[in-house]
Amino acid sequence: MQLVLEKRAERSTLIAVASPLIAIVLTLVTMSILFAILGKNPIAALNVYFVEPLTDTYTLGEIIVKATPLVMIGIGLSLCYLANVWNIGAEGQFLIGAVCGSWLAVVTNGTGAGYWVLPAMLVLGAAGGALYALIPALCKVRFGANEILTSLMLVYVAELILDYLVRGPWRDPKGMNFPTTAAFDPVATVPTLFDGSRVHAGSIIALLVVIAATVMLGRTIKGFEIRVVGAAPRAARFAGFSADRLVLFTFAVSGALAGLAGIIEVAGPVGVLQPGISPGYGFTAIIVAFLGRLNPIGILIAGLFLALTFIGGEGAQISMKIPLDLTKVFQGILLFYVLACDSMILYRIRLIATPKKSAPASVQGNVHGTA
Numbered sequence: 336m337q338l339v340l341e342k343r344a345e346r347s348t349l350i351a352v353a354s355p356l357i358a359i360v361l362t363l364v365t366m367s368i369l370f371a372i373l374g375k376n377p378i379a380a381l382n383v384y385f386v387e388p389l390t391d392t393y394t395l396g397e398i399i400v401k402a403t404p405l406v407m408i409g410i411g412l413s414l415c416y417l418a419n420v421w422n423i424g425a426e427g428q429f430l431i432g433a434v435c436g437s438w439l440a441v442v443t444n445g446t447g448a449g450y451w452v453l454p455a456m457l458v459l460g461a462a463g464g465a466l467y468a469l470i471p472a473l474c475k476v477r478f479g480a481n482e483i484l485t486s487l488m489l490v491y492v493a494e495l496i497l498d499y500l501v502r503g504p505w506r507d508p509k510g511m512n513f514p515t516t517a518a519f520d521p522v523a524t525v526p527t528l529f530d531g532s533r534v535h536a537g538s539i540i541a542l543l544v545v546i547a548a549t550v551m552l553g554r555t556i557k558g559f560e561i562r563v564v565g566a567a568p569r570a571a572r573f574a575g576f577s578a579d580r581l582v583l584f585t586f587a588v589s590g591a592l593a594g595l596a597g598i599i600e601v602a603g604p605v606g607v608l609q610p611g612i613s614p615g616y617g618f619t620a621i622i623v624a625f626l627g628r629l630n631p632i633g634i635l636i637a638g639l640f641l642a643l644t645f646i647g648g649e650g651a652q653i654s655m656k657i658p659l660d661l662t663k664v665f666q667g668i669l670l671f672y673v674l675a676c677d678s679m680i681l682y683r684i685r686l687i688a689t690p691k692k693s694a695p696a697s698v699q700g701n702v703h704g705t706a
Contacts, residue, residue: 340682358672384647396532401642404596408620411589413629419565424486425593426617427493428464432594433601435463437608440523464594472586515609525603537599548631
């Protein structure tokens with residue numbers, strides 16, 4: 336007997352809807368086992384991770400703050416994945432967007448510049464992220480390079496660029512030798528929406544991005560093109576759609592949203608450019624995109640859920656001495672189960688009998704000859 340994956344004749348709508356929920360349940364079960372291995376009460380740990388952050392107004396605001404970049408990056412990545420191209424370098428595009436937008440904040444610092452600074456920073460951040468994302472896109476279109484590898488390797492280049500700038504030419508001379516720029520002027524920071532909370536106007540931009548993506552994918556020819564090229568490349572060619580142009584378009588939009596998220600994060604909650612501005616938003620957004628079924632509304636919900644794991648992980652580290660790295664383990668396990676459950680949408684598991692091997696013809700001939 337052996338297990339085989341058999342392709343389904345048609346996708347199961349029920350499994351498609353239930354897949355993310357099944358993945359979350361399996362992840363919670365696995366995490367409970369890990370908590371028990373660490374000698375922690377699984378029920379208490381899950382309560383700290385997923386319930387306590389929802390009972391406090393401040394932590395609810397922090398969930399929104401964390402979800403803002405995840406949703407924006409996840410929306411951009413979903414456009415790439417729907418078109419069957421694979422941008423894995425959103426983390427680098429996030430950092431380059433932060434660098435490009437912060438340049439204006441650095442050069443205008445203390446000059447008394449007007450309120451045009453912040454809008455210009457947002458434009459520079461989006462443009463920087465888009466141009467950086469076009470590097471792997473052009474390499475794929477022009478040279479046939481694998482976009483997964485090139486986009487991923489550029490993440491490390493972006494990290495080194497950021498590190499050089501904040502330790503070198505952009506370092507705050509009054510910063511006691513810490514690798515950071517001077518604090519941004521008020522005109523170069525994203526305003527908060529509520530007193531006593533860090534929820535900022537970037538969350539409104541994230542909602543607008545969700546609405547725009549929903550309209551584009553559901554109501555425009557470009558959204559139709561993205562879906563057709565990703566699902567049926569041959570049909571797309573007959574329809575006159577260019578796969579190469581779509582690679583450039585989706586990478587540019589994805590990079591622009593990641594770069595915009597980067598400069599919003601720096602000009603909002605952080606307030607300075609420094610190393611470690613991202614706890615891995617660009618990589619976590621991959622999980623957000625797939626958990627949200629590559630759907631803008633689903634990505635919004637998934638972004639809030641993954642943001643909850645960040646806040647819950649910080650709370651568990653303080654109250655239960657659980658390592659913060661366990662949050663990354665949680666996210667990795669969740670991605671594994673999401674992809675595994677997604678496979679069940681396209682395939683079904685069958686148990687089939689292994690046919691018995693017959694004796695070779697030469698052996699059979701010898702047997703008959705002997706007889």
